[in-house]
Amino acid sequence: MEPASRLDNNHRLTLKDFPYIVRWRDERCTRCGRCTAVCPMFSIEPAVVVRRSVHSEGSVPAPIAVRMTAAVVRQSNDIERYCTGCATCTLVCPNEAIEPEFNPQHKFLFHKNKGGHPYRRGGRRNDPQVSTLDRLKFTRISMLTDPALDAGRHEFRIRTYLGRILPAEELPIKSVNGSLKVDKGSGSFIPPVREIYPIMIGSMSIGALSPNMWEGLAMGITYLNEVEGMPVVMCSGEGGMPARLLRSKFLKYFIPQIASGYFGWDEIVRALPHMIEDPCAIEIKYGQGAKPGDGGLLMAHKVLKLISEIRGVPMGVDLPSPPTHQTKYSIEEAVAKMIQSMSMAWGFRVPVYPKISGSKTSKAVLNNLVRNPYASAFSLDGEDGGTGAAYDVSMNSMGHPIVSNLRECYLDLVKQGKQNELPLIAAGGIGKKGNLAANAASLFMLGASAVSIGKYIMQAAAECHGDEYNRCNVCNIGKCPRGITTQDPKLYRRLDPDKVAERVVEVFKSVDVELKKIFAPMGRSTELPIGMSDGLSADDPAIAERLKISYAC
């Protein structure tokens, strides 16, 4: 006789405990097997069940019970094989027979820690609420006090600067016969500054991204620059860059990132003498909005041949970057030294800037950078930023929203009269609900010189499934069903780099139109409306007060 402890199924989860329940329709299913073959989590499996059916034939009821076997698609109730809701099964089903359905009553987080391992995932904060950025409106519209501009016909200049900008008083300029000349003999250092498109693609590494995804982004960026004349730039993320790109003329559209693991920098340093162009800039990563205070993580199953070569590491090992740079002793000493070292590597011709995660301490960092003549910008990454791998607790509970953090930093610069000297780059949840242009424009008006996007471009350019209901979000385990965040050729060959590039171009061309549709009615066309806070209103008085903008209802 079986012990009762086994028969009552205690310690087994019911499907109601899972975040997604697979709705399978027996009568529509042709048993083709595509869904079970494609499921990245093996959440569904073909199974054979015995069914009892009752038949009656003839004019008089004569029911006969028959037992027969049937092939079905069954959802596993093993927590390690939970359905992520990615809906790849739905995508491949020829007959609309299967789809996962979100289960708001799930108890996933109570159980996803088997073996004492906390839940780790990719994606971004699971918070489907409307973000602050989406509660801001542009309310200062020119109409009769002055005509609004025509977004379709007027000439717009949507550009920004990346680099340290000297105050006019410190420019080595002299007036000669009514004309201004740069005083070459002054010996003054004029920091390098790039004119770029104000929406950048943020740091996503080769390794975190599949080769096809990264290549698609890179091709899109290059096309935008070379063909469309839009100087969109992209940060490499930690993990280096392909050797042929480092030696190509297209390097100027890329921002190599150095982070605490220094992955990929052996190759970059070796390529230095062979570079025919300087990179756009260098980003030093000190923090990431999605997982503040935590290091980078590339899990072993993503460290395949290509990645091991680019990063200069053995294959198949976990690659954790420390939470902090090992050389860091203090902000005054280490950050300054690192910025200076990186500047020096390129002969002070390349802007170098740090990126930190949004934090209450951001202003302290800001004020340090303001006084460092080699700091070229300050990138702030808010809590809604995405990541390829992090602890769920870090993503959901750690960090600072970008909006008030950025605003505080900008107003601090205004107070010091230095708002034009150190460009602020805002990131973290921009376009979270799809409103990329509106979110970006809001941040410009709150004081950002540029914004950086990651998750948005993954969703728009490669149909990333992830959302704030924890859909998919398995970027960390190398099983990305879209082929975006995997190193498995079987998966990433699903992704056509040309298509990704095409979508990148489409995204930037359309966001450019949308930005014009925002700026035109507000009468701005020549310069990016950085700090034009009178153009904005919030739908909540507390938000308005915090951001020092008006409240409109």
Place this chain on the structure above:
Amino acid sequence: MCRLAAITSDNYFSPMENIAALETMKEGHDGSGMGLILKGLGGEFEELKEFPILSGICSKEGLHALDAYMNKVGFQLKYTWTPKTRPVKGIDARDYYFARVYDYPDAVKERPVKEKEDLLLRTRLALRKLGEDDESIIVFSFYPDILALKEVGDPLQLGRFFGLEKDPLKAKIIFAQGRQNTNYAINLYACHPFFIQGYGTMTNGENTAFIPIKEFLQGRGVPGYIGYNSDSEVFAHILHYTCKHLGYPLTYYKDITTPLKTEEIDMREDGEAVRLLKMSLRPLCIDGPNCTMGFTPDGTTFMLQDAKKLRPGVVGGRKGKFGLMSEECGLDSAIPQRDRPLDVFPMKYDMAIIEPDAKGVKLWNQLQGWTTITG
């Protein structure tokens, strides 16, 4: 849209000429204020050119406080001009309109001009602060050879109210602005033209980039960059910042307020410097649509506008007298006898500059340099 009428001449003329031009340009209701700034003063002021003139309005109590303050600092009153006001319907007369000429305190009489100018600025700001809460003291300018007069109301009626048609008050450069009907609760400090240490401007059009410009100017550490009751005050301060604080030639005011595109800058001989200026002074891009007219301490006057100004202002006249107007009909009123084909409508790259004593008009083009000279 505000109406602007500036006239520069080698002879003294009455501000009623400007007011007549404003009247000609009037369209629809207009009554939220007029401002006048006179430079190169004639009449009684001609002999007092080296002494600073304090222009403003006081209540009776304010006048006592003003006198007490000026005595304390050591300024000695030399001459007072007050308009002979008369009641005009619709204009609420204030107690005391004045332009008072002072001699410098003994301690600064022999000091360099810069020190004197700084003292004048500090004094004006102190007086402004003294009377700001209860509007008992309103001061528009405190500078040699500059007289400012401002009040709420229709410009023509204000001219009569101040008795300007009979007053011997005359000058060689007069800037006048008639404020259109956008704002009745107008603070007189919001009334153009604006003036700071020898530089003055007036502007029409909405300044869409007001907040970033204001915040940038306030961070320059220049005591006079305050106020901003009007979004147009920044234009005067940008001019002061460009020419006086940074010491750049006047033409760079155009490059700073309406910057060229990077590829256009590369075509300039001074492109390297202009590129740096564009970056360093990015927040001062006015982004319009604005037409700005201004003058500098040496008596040069100018007009410029940005690319968005759909109806540009006009500059025209003859040697010895030129008008800068927001509308052509204003110029017809002020200087009917002129060669009209020579009228200049400065376009987006242009800055029309009239030399002191109205010797002639020069057109500065951001891409081509000096392109036209008439005189």
